[in-house]
Amino acid sequence: MSDMKTDLAIKIENLSVRYTINIDNKITMKNALMRASRGERVKTKVVEAVNNLSLEVKHGTVLGIVGANGAGKSTLMRTIAGILPPTQGRVSVNGKVSTLLALGVGFNQSLSGRDNIILGGLAAGMTLSQISEKTDEIAKFADLPDGFLDVPVRTYSAGMYSRVAFSVAVNISPDILLLDEALSTGDATFKEKSFNRLRELCEQARTILIVSHALSSLNELCDSVLWLHQGRIREIGKPEQVTDNYLKFLNVGKTSTALEDL
């Protein structure tokens, strides 16, 4: 099936992911028929979000990922999770993947925090009895203010909601955990707690990929950091070194990216 070495959690070979974007506003049968009657074709634009990228991640590594908006970080994470199919190349993943991606899963807003924990666990592939057993533990980890666990999440602050989502993701014992801009939420105490939990996971030889703009947190948590730039690896290596270079790039880049955009 795959010639993957057993110490690898993730192996990415020459991965490219392309989006074909419709420039026309909405794809409907009505529009399609009207276009066809005028003999026009759909106007599309191709975006190369990840470009011929190869990467190996060993079990038990914490890999940070930085990069400007639109660099392809979320696309890369979704491809590793098996959500987006590659356009070219191949991704092999060894183990159970848990994802906490930027948008949040977003079940109905009228449901309570507890309901979200249960549905979140089920969505992540647990059975009802498994998640029912863990609900209290997860709720305790999320540590919401008194009484909030059982009221609709539409009454939550953004921080409270992401605490719930984060607690589910880290407590369902994934082999590989993918966090996309889900770290820098919550207050200082929760941050401390979530860092401890992530360290615990990686001591159990779990693999963690973290996309974050909080460079100091990445320095603190990661074994190495990858800098993604326009779908390619710009640099990968020691966290301090890469984040430093990235920061320099951002500051210098203020003028140069402005030029690039022209």
Added chain:
Amino acid sequence: MIQVFEPYRKKLPPLRAYFREFWRRREFASQLSIYDDKAEYLDSKLGKVWLVVNPLFLAGIYFLLVSVIQGRNGNTGFSTLCHILIGLFTFYFAQNCISIGAQSITRGSRLILNQAFPRMLLPYSSAHSALRQFLPTMPIYIAIVLIGKLIFPNANLPGLNWNYLLIPLVLISLALTSFGLALFFATLNVYFRDTTKLLNYILRIWLYACPVLWLPEVLTGWHRAFLYVNPLGPALAANSRIWIEGSTPTAAQFVAMFAWALFAMLFGGYFFLTREREFAIRV
């Protein structure tokens, strides 16, 4: 457990692995439907009641229309009402299964973008919702029949008989047909976002093409073919035959009903499964 993700081609995923995963996660689908309903009717206890009252109300209106058109007569009048009632209840089950299912992929876009799972779980969850709306209407139908039998002792409705045991069979094949159609329309709706709008019109007209407001017997000779080219036709005709006449569905009804179920599942399933990996790019 090593998973390998390779470029998307329009072909079926490994079916055994797919359905093993589907089966393992089936609770997600059923719970999703339960929680969806919970969220929907959290604020209004009346919402649940409305689900039953609405078809009853419509059945009443259709009955009035039909009796005005046909002229009426006490005894057949009541069995006509029962035919319309059970027909509507059953048709709405199929309709809900198709229309809720058709929206399931586009409505679940956030879920699709953030979790990897067999996408068929979403329309399957919609089928659960449709079933849970349908089940409470059964005891209501039975109650109405029992009360009606007291009021119209001459009404020629069948009592308890063995043919009732065939009802689950009819409902299962109707459910499979609807589920297959839901898979087709759910996929189509990813490519053309006005599919569900169009589908609403289609379903409204579809009701009149089904043997719900009219009896299957009004079609004679080659006109009967009309009953069988309609995917929901044979099952609804068989359903009415069991409930209203108390007799066994005809062989033709059985064959057509199973054939439609098989065809819809194969066709809808193939269309859906060969394209579901693309959903995340398009939703």
